Amino acid sequence: MLRTEGIRKTFPGVVALDGVDFDLRAGEVHVLLGENGAGKSTLIKVLSGAYRADAGRVLREGQAVRISDAEAAEKLGIATIHQEFNLVPQLSIAENIFLGRQPRRLGMVDRKKMEADAKVLLERVGVTAPPRTPVGKLGIAGRQMVEIAKALSLRTRVLIMDEPTAVLTSEEVDRLFAIVRRLRCEGVGIVFITHHLEEIPAIGDRVTVLRDGRSVGQVPATTPQDELVRLMVGRSIEQQYPRETVKAEDAVASAAPLLRVSGLRRQGVFEDISFEVRAGEVVGIAGLVGAGRTEVVRAVFGADAYDAGRVEVAGKRLPGGDVWASHTVGLGLVPEDRKGQGLLPDASVSDNLGLVSMREASKGGLVDRGGLRKDAARIADRLGVRMAGLDQHVRTLSGGNQQKVVIGKWLLAKSRVLILDEPTRGIDVGAKVEIYQLINELTASGHAVLMISSDLPEVLGMSDRVLVMSQGRIAGELTAREATQDAVMALAVGTSAPGSTSEMEDSPRGH
Ligand SMILES: Nc1ncnc2c1ncn2[C@@H]1O[C@H](COP(=O)(O)OP(=O)(O)OP(=O)(O)O)[C@@H](O)[C@H]1O
Ligand SMILES: [Mg+2]
Structure with a gap:
């Protein structure tokens, strides 16, 4: 139902996708697996219209399509739940679900209808909060469910989820899986990204493994974990x-x-x-x-x-x-919520890695910048931070590589x-x-x-x-x-x- 052929996408100094073939069937959960920076998020951003591929084709029901923006993806029945959510925290659940397409009556937004419709959708995903609740008041699992409710309202045929379980408790994961299974039964095709290998046999049908921007294999979800790891990292x-x-x-x-x-x-x-x-x-x-x-x-x-x-x-x-x-x-703390805390997104990888050590080092007066950079290079190498170079801005690293930088800077600070x-x-x-x-x-x-x-x-x-x-x-x-x-x-x-x-x-x- 959805297929890509030879998708290529480059960024300055990085080939994120190097000719990726991928196909999704109706009614399957297709797991996309790969190391941090392998190109998973980039591929789904191409499918959701966030990025334009440099080369290659996307086919929907056998027809080549152009997915130039989110709206085009929506028209093709493709909905995406990104690693970073796209909801507006100040707006209500109902407003978020129907953002930009609120039901109208006599030229006014028909709040009653909007909230009633939202309520039906929320019931389907098991959210009990009233539709008027501001999204900012919900926890992470709640927000994710609102994203899914939104996808349902768009009569989605392809649902793409980028690491949906990374931030969920095991109970919430069970609830998510129940909803995913129901959607699969309804014939929705689901692309599912995760770093939790044990989830794969529980929810997946097939697995495509990406390495360095290429697809290195497509295997059944029942493939043993060590085999998946070998495909993913190229060694056991x-x-x-x-x-x-x-x-x-x-x-x-x-x-x-x-x-x-x-x-x-x-x-x-x-x-x-x-x-x-x-x-x-x-x-x-x-x-x-x-x-x-x-x-x-x-x-x-x-x-x-x-x-x-x-x-x-x-x-x-x-x-x-x-x-x-x-x-x-x-005494140092690497917080749970790392995004907001301690990353300077527009600074380089090496500056971010050196942040804490530098504060320590500068107490004595002089800062050994060369030494710090050498340490930064060493730790980035050990953690396998995938980047164009130490001067790349942290903002443009993949999700997992940003995490590595936060952890790395504290490990470096000793x-x-x-x-x-x-x-x-x-x-x-x-x-x-x-x-x-x-x-x-x-x-x-x-x-x-x-x-x-x-x-x-x-x-x-x-x-x-x-x-x-x-x-x-x-x-x-x-x-x-x-x-x-x-x-x-x-x-x-x-x-x-x-x-x-x-x-x-x-x-x-x-x-
Ligand atoms: N906007 C951008 N500018 C520059 N480089 C980018 C940009 N977006 C992605 N990249 C690079 O493309 C590569 C693939 O990144 P991508 O986010 O697709 O990885 P991923 O497989 O989703 O990894 P993760 O598991 O860490 O989320 C990385 O090297 C990343 O740094
Ligand atoms: Mg990613």
Whole structure:
């Protein structure tokens, strides 16, 4: 129903697509797989009219078509949910769904009809918020559902989704999959991009793998993961989680605590938070979304205030709510929401990578710019940042490569205690391993890492100890050996009543 032949697209210094053939059938979920910068988003931008290809053809039902803009795509029944959403946060859900084509009556926008129509669409995707709710009030999953509702209203035959699950909880993923399956049954063709390989057999029919702007293979979604990885990165990955836990355990047991948090509380958000991270250790924080993990680490870092308790770094008490104090003692935070925080989109890759280190280095007066650039080149190379060169603006990097730059700049800065909130979101399997290696190097040289991740295999694979949070409390602590998927989940879903700390051990309780 939709096909491309020999699509080519270049940017200054980069061949993003180098003759891509791709085809989508009605009623299939076609997964587009590839490393960060392989060209996935560029291909779908060509299909959605955001970019014009330099060469090649797009065929819809066998006819060559020109997709010069979003409107042309819409006319062809193609709707796209981009990595960055296109909704207007100030407008209501209904206004967003019908933007530019609101039903009119006597020359006026017919709000009643618009909201009634929106309500029907929202029911189809399981959104309960009233159609008048401003989109800005919705969470990420809600916004995505609004995008899908909008696509449904356009009688979409081709739905393209760029990493829709990257920011969803597992429950939200289940809900999304249910909707995708229903659309597939209705004969909609779906292009689905993801870096989560385990999702592929669950939702996909076929997989096209892109590497360096070329299609290197089309395989069934039942293809084993290691085979997919080999196609994607051109080699196999021996060890996904290269942490040497046992060795670390021995070395760390006697080490001094670098980060000590005691009795931290924020009214109605979290309470009774006490833990330590020692030099050389990776401590993971697991828990369901909403358990308060991000809130806790933001308070620890000083990005948010807290009501009671204390935070010490290397024996020095931090004043609380003071980010600069954290910088001074060498406490760093890579936030969950990286887009808004800390990337200078119009600055170069090397300047962005050097940002934190430079601030540190310049404290002594002189800045070794050449040295910083060399370090930036080294880390960009290790993380495989796909770019035309170190001077390329970060804005024009692919989504995952922008993420690598944010993580890379903190790894480069070598904070004494580094807090990572969802460090590998949107990052491809190969680069993940490099990030883990860099974490290992940091801890091997005596630094401490505190890591939040919703990716349970990642927490289990990389942590020396795991703290499990549930409803604003630490529900339990597990050593690397004790921490299994079941043990963590049992603690995470536990509904221990506030005030009863003894329930920690009492895990499964019929969940
Ligand atoms: N506007 C642009 N200007 C310059 N280069 C660009 C632009 N858009 C994309 N590129 C380059 O094209 C290549 C492919 O990028 P694309 O966004 O398609 O990757 P992707 O496969 O979606 O990766 P990711 O998994 O990280 O999202 C990258 O090298 C990127 O830097
Ligand atoms: Mg992309």
